[in-house]
Amino acid sequence: MPFLAIKPARADNNIHAGHFHELFAIFQDNMTNATSVEGLTPIDALMPRNYIRVVLVFEDATNQSAQTTGLVQSGLNVISKQIQWLSGRVFPKASAGGDPYSLEIRWDGHTTPTLIDKGTIDISYDTASANGMQPESIPETIWPVSGMIDESLHIAGAPVFAASTFRFADRGFGLCICMHHNAVDGAAFSEIIRQWGRAIAEPDLVIPSSFEGRCERLTAALADDLAETLSTSTDELFEKHPEYSRLPPAVPETFPSCTCKLFTVSLNWIDTLKSLLAKHTLTPPSTNTILSALLWTTITRVRTTSGSFSSEIQNSRLVTAVNARRHLPLAFSPPDAQYLGNAIFYGFAEFSAPALAGADESPIRSLAEICTTVLNSQYPFTINARHVAEVHELITRTGDPRALFVGWDLFNSRDLTITSWADFGLYGVDFGLGLGRPSFVRLPYMEADGVVIVLPRRRGEGETGVEVVVMLQRDHMDVLVEDEMWRTLTKG
Known part of the structure; x- marks a missing residue:
């Protein structure tokens, strides 16, 4: 997305603070001694300081949410090893006086993003899908992070990646995916989801780990x-x-x-x-x-x-x-x-x-x-x-x-x-048995x-x-x- 004056609606600051508290608890371990760095380009640094957020909605006919969540997490474990900076955070790069402003991702090899379970929402899948899964039917509470990244989080290091799952009141499964816009654009976001789906549908697949070195x-x-x-x-x-x-x-x-x-x-x-x-x-x-x-x-x-x-x-x-x-x-x-x-x-x-x-x-x-x-x-x-x-x-x-x-x-x-x-x-991404392809791809309101x-x-x-x-x-x-x-x- 371009750098636009877009804001999420009906935002609840307390809820957002809770989201970040959950996320920080997951990313906090082992990050104090980050050992790897991925420099971000000037084009990356030009992007707005926010998260690209997409929810994939699955009909989930089997309604076996616990097993489904395990499969999705196992796929996330695989791609986090192939695209290691997904487990990192975006920081302003420390520089001497007069050096240009730049950003970098820091991470270590011991941290893997963990899905946050948002539980069951009060909305019916059948009703929401019959109405076309309108943006306003997707509550803000299901997202793992807020859309905007404030100055304090930016200085502390905002996670590159966050994801959560939820279930509708009757049936259906939602996978909410958020990625830092200074790290990826929409095309990169979609390619990472495609690799994630491959890792779930084909557990023995070895994905080439040639995704670093963007500046070069x-x-x-x-x-x-x-x-x-x-x-x-x-x-x-x-x-x-x-x-x-x-x-x-x-x-x-x-x-x-x-x-x-x-x-x-x-x-x-x-x-x-x-x-x-x-x-x-x-x-x-x-x-x-x-x-x-x-x-x-x-x-x-x-x-x-x-x-x-x-x-x-x-x-x-x-x-x-x-x-x-x-x-x-x-x-x-x-x-x-x-x-x-x-x-x-x-x-x-x-x-x-x-x-x-x-x-x-x-x-x-x-x-x-x-x-x-x-x-x-x-x-x-x-x-x-x-x-x-x-x-x-x-x-x-x-x-x-x-x-x-x-x-x-x-x-x-x-x-x-x-x-x-x-x-x-994104509609062609197959997440394998238990999920298949998404029935809806939606953005937040x-x-x-x-x-x-x-x-x-x-x-x-x-x-x-x-x-x-x-x-x-x-x-x-x-x-x-x-x-x-x-x-x-x-x-x-």
Whole structure:
């Protein structure tokens, strides 16, 4: 996920303190004399100080939760030996005066993460699944850690990994997984879960332990481009990367009430639009491109309709998370030893806000132009090794990534950010007998304005739509759910 102003809702500080107390008791032993260190890259340090949190929900037809938990823990024991820094904590790196700010993971070889049993919740699996397992149906109490990492925990060393299990009131099993965002991005998170599932389903499987050395892998992949970037001035780097800014965002005195909601965008409509748009675009738009364009136009229209969209706002910016692994040499992240650090960068598109809001007046031609704008911001020639090297250099020159800010508007209902997990394949992870594949992949209920997360796709014959979690101001969400075009595009 990008560094966004996202916060968990209905947070209870006492509950969170209890979560961390439980977790620290598990991670405390043997950590005082950490013997191994994994340095984190400048790209890692740029990420927000929070946890990526995902819950996998299983129908658990056998309803043998004790045996199931044992199998899941045994798989965790295996991958903790292969990816040893999972058992560690993220610390600010000790440095002499004037050294740039950096982070590192410290761990020893005697600690293994332990699942926290959250017991049985009062919610029925049958009822929640019939309603699509909405984010608000997942209580905050089931998570092993809070989403945010405060300063005291950061200094003390926040655990890289935490996981908990719970059971629904009638049947069904939940596995909550949290990983420190400075250690992993969504792609790395998903690969670790995939390896975890393999370790459970195939107990005798030996997983290659070639997952360390991220700093060396990144600098090796960027060596030539980093050398050429040295001659580019800092001002030129900022001009080439408007997604970053020297200036912190202007924080309003009060924040509007925000909410989030899960929608399913019809694949039938997306496929229809693909056919209609083909003759108006040089490159046939993908499902992701069309979905991004639809979200951008619809949310801008909703914001305009609500009356809170400032007439002074001429342009809206779309920021999309792009997985740079696909655009770097194969040796950087081969299939059998994928890069497990942060390698997500930002496509940055800009378009006339009035044109976005009125795109439904001549939908196909307007949508084609918007799709082209989105695609150009994400193309391999846009997010490539040179792009990554320039961002790496920009962070290095800043000296402290905390002094590098986002270049888009977080608070004035102007811009939109989209992070897609569609291709991460979590529904295809088989956890073996007793669990099988997850029936739902969900995120916690979160609040923000202008943030969309595309959930993992359910690939196969039964897939009829793409699930998206939309976060907006509450009054804008009220308009969205009643918007005639959005209701046509979505279901559920």
